Amino acid sequence: MATTARRHLPTYCALSRDQLHGITPPRPNASTVDVGAFAARRNANDVMDSACKSARVEERFEFDGWRFVAVRDHILPSLCRHGDDPNDRSACHVCEYGTELKELPSLPEMIFPNNTLTISRCDDPSVSVSFDALSALRLVDAKHAPEVKVGPSDSWTAARKGMDALNNTLHPYDWTYTTNYNGSVHGMTVAETSERIDMEKLKRREPIQFYSQLTLFEDELADHGCASLTVRLRVMPTSFFALQRFYLRVDDVLARVIDTRLYGELSERRITREWSLRESRIADLSPHERELVLDPNMLWTVLPVKQVVCHSLTIPSSPTSSSSHPPLSQQPSDNLSPQVVTSHSSLASS
Numbered sequence: 001m002a003t004t005a006r007r008h009l010p011t012y013c014a015l016s017r018d019q020l021h022g023i024t025p026p027r028p029n030a031s032t033v034d035v036g037a038f039a040a041r042r043n044a045n046d047v048m049d050s051a052c053k054s055a056r057v058e059e060r061f062e063f064d065g066w067r068f069v070a071v072r073d074h075i076l077p078s079l080c081r082h083g084d085d086p087n088d089r090s091a092c093h094v095c096e097y098g099t100e101l102k103e104l105p106s107l108p109e110m111i112f113p114n115n116t117l118t119i120s121r122c123d124d125p126s127v128s129v130s131f132d133a134l135s136a137l138r139l140v141d142a143k144h145a146p147e148v149k150v151g152p153s154d155s156w157t158a159a160r161k162g163m164d165a166l167n168n169t170l171h172p173y174d175w176t177y178t179t180n181y182n183g184s185v186h187g188m189t190v191a192e193t194s195e196r197i198d199m200e201k202l203k204r205r206e207p208i209q210f211y212s213q214l215t216l217f218e219d220e221l222a223d224h225g226c227a228s229l230t231v232r233l234r235v236m237p238t239s240f241f242a243l244q245r246f247y248l249r250v251d252d253v254l255a256r257v258i259d260t261r262l263y264g265e266l267s268e269r270r271i272t273r274e275w276s277l278r279e280s281r282i283a284d285l286s287p288h289e290r291e292l293v294l295d296p297n298m299l300w301t302v303l304p305v306k307q308v309v310c311h312s313l314t315i316p317s318s319p320t321s322s323s324s325h326p327p328l329s330q331q332p333s334d335n336l337s338p339q340v341v342t343s344h345s346s347l348a349s350s
């Protein structure tokens with residue numbers, strides 16, 4: 001059976017962190033007295049299947065022609081699971097990730113293969129924008145080590161060696177798992193635009209009709225920092241706003257935030273997508289800014305903007321066949337040289 005190069009993962013379907021919240025231990029009662037006999041009647045597979053099924057939470061909201069679906073589910077297990085058919089590899093995320101990401105010497109500690117956020121049209125579900133972990137990890141550079149211009153740094157060297165030793169590899173790859181993934185677009189016309197998301201509109205105090213957030217992957221970089229990819233969504237009476245955030249912190253060395261924002265007016269058949277890269281050496285941050293490094297929700301407001309690219313996603317008036325938008329860039333975003341630099345003073349809080 002194939003296994004991916006993973007570590008520290010339980011051999012059962014672990015619950016996601018989100019799922020673990022709110023779960024309280026069962027109180028002893030008559031039905032748990034015979035727990036030993038009960039457990040004996042179930043084999044390990046039954047227990048795992050049950051855990052996987054109970055971990056899944058799907059939230060769905062429809063409003064003004066738009067459908068929003070958020071799925072939170074279990075972590076990627078470390079062992080193959082093919083259900084009743086051992087030859088059915090399509091049902092096994094371990095095989096899927098092992099095959100699709102075979103060039104990557106290691107994968108993040110925690111991957112949530114079923115976690116997705118999908119925004120689609122009620123009248124044509126093939127028109128959609130979605131976010132998922134596999135699509136994001138496909139864009140991680142599997143050939144080159146991260147070339148961050150931080151100069152000689154004991155911390156950086158220690159972090160790199162820690163990752164190499166942990167994963168028993170000297171094969172260069174981007175062990176920060178930096179990804180420029182900006183969502184999977186189907187059935188919409190994608191055009192670059194100079195139009196930014198109007199953050200003033202987002203500042204308006206509107207009631208939130210639907211809110212959801214989920215994690216796609218996370219890794220602690222061999223205890224030298226954190227790399228995570230999260231998604232959140234809020235729907236207001238007249239608009240919706242989604243944010244996918246890649247957050248990287250290499251302790252004492254580097255902080256990076258890559259955001260993909262989607263903003264749509266519910267009455268329109270168009271979504272504005274704003275992708276931005278912010279990063280800084282830790283040494284270049286002020287003492288106050290360094291205090292924010294552990295909090296991605298604050299950190300992004302003080303990191304200098306290195307690049308911004310905006311797209312307009314338009315729903316064609318006539319139904320079209322599904323097509324996938326090519327990723328923005330497969331280049332590793334380690335380049336510290338400013339390209340399309342814009343002021344981030346106009347960017348409001350997410």
Ligand SMILES: [Zn+2]
Pocket residue numbers: 002079080081082089092093094095096
């Ligand atoms: Zn498998």
